[in-house]
Amino acid sequence: MSTAPSLAGKRPSTLRGASLPKWAPWAIGAASIALGFGISTAAGLASDIQWALIAALLYVIGTYVISAWIENRRQAKDRVVTSMVWVAFLLAVVPLASLVWSTVQRGIKVLDGYFLTHSMGVVADSEPGGGIYHAILGTLEQVGLATLIAAPIGVLTAIYLVEYGRGSLARAVTFFVDVMTGIPSIVAGLFILSIMLMFEMEPFGFAGSLALAILMMPVVVRSTEEMLKLVPNELREASLALGVPKWRTIMKVVLPTSLGGIITGIMLSIARIAGETAPVLLLVFGSKFINSNPFDGAQASLPLYIYQQYGSGEAPAYDRAWAASLTLIAFVMILNMVARGIARWKAPKTGR
Structure with a gap:
């Protein structure tokens, strides 16, 4: 007759040992x-x-x-x-x-309503006063034109690569998009500058927009491509099974499904090019006066304004450079917040 060992006096077994407190x-x-x-x-x-x-x-x-x-x-x-x-x-x-x-x-010293609504005009770098209105206007026009050029081309290129791209042409496009992603901004500026020198053209705002569009295009292509790949193939197959043509499936099913991600990618690419200085320095040349025509004459921009003011070496110019830097950071932060808001707004809703 066997007797079971007594468990009296023994500690209960546990799989957890000693652990550090949360603090x-x-x-x-x-x-x-x-x-x-x-x-x-x-x-x-x-x-x-x-x-x-x-x-x-x-x-x-x-x-x-x-x-x-x-x-x-x-x-x-x-x-x-x-x-x-x-x-x-x-x-x-x-x-x-x-x-x-x-x-x-450092930037809050001179950042006020006057600073945002006036240009430098005849204010010398060594004198207090002046503002960045001309630089804000130039940045908005140059970045806006670059977006109008790069966004449609980038989205259409991504649609081709995801929906139609097969064979050597698609591989070549993908290769050049990857190469363009790593191109330094100064190289894009030199490319446009060489064309301007061939035709003996003077610096103007649209030339900077072309260089910024070159930098923006690969970012738009890559972000849009990834968003299109996230669309389930079942949606495409269901549309095609109903007899809908492929181009209409892309327009009515694929693009609306991925619209939030596409817009977010475009907004982030805008934030990426908004702070570029080298292409603007080569092609736009800068101006202290207000020039609302990007197709005629030199034009200012916020990155170029910061570079020129800080490079002057004067104390009032330092304050203006820091204030312009704060404005540019606020502009980029607003774009990122808008992109996040659009992403949440257009995100697929699950449940009730």
Whole structure:
């Protein structure tokens, strides 16, 4: 007769071992910052970047050691990877936040209604006053014309690659789109400049729009192509099964389904070219006066205005350059917010 072993006095088995409390990462982070600051002070390191990197390294090492001691090595490795992700996130966000803060702090000095509604005119770089109205007008016209050129060509190219593209021609188009994606902006400006020199043309705003359109086109093609690929093939097949021609299926089914993503890609590509300086410097040349005709004469733009004002070396010009930089950042941020809003508005609705 066998007797079952008694379980009295034994601890119940569990699959979970000891674990760090939820506040442990914060405590390790605070200790790492204090220790990193102390080490940098003792070593005489004047740079904030150096002690921040030391603190980040101590945080990763401290997380692994404490987790391996209290928990286990497997959990420690998991926590180390998580801590490295957080460190990488902070390394990316801190410079961006510092840039935005510095721009706001320095640009807010002269940024007001007068600055936004007046041009430089006869104001010298060494004198206070003046504004960026002529630069805002030039940027809107040049970027708008570039969008009118690049957006239709880019969308139609993407439709061809996704819906019709087969064989060597499609591969060649894809190859050149990939090449154009990595073209430096100065090369696009030199290409248009060479054409202008052939025909002995003077600088004018539309020339800058052509260079910006070259830079914008591959971005529109790639973003639109990815959006079209996300449309389920079942929708295309259902439309074709009803006898609808392929071109009408694209117009009535494919494009409306992916419209939100396409518009978002176009808006982001506009934000990408809005800050280009090199093509505008070569082709538009800049002007202190208001020129509302992009097809005749030199014209200003915000990136070029910032470059010229900061390059003058005068204190009032520095303030105007920072204020124009803040305006340009606000313009790009507004475009990104609009793109996100359109993406959410046009996103497919699930459920009730």
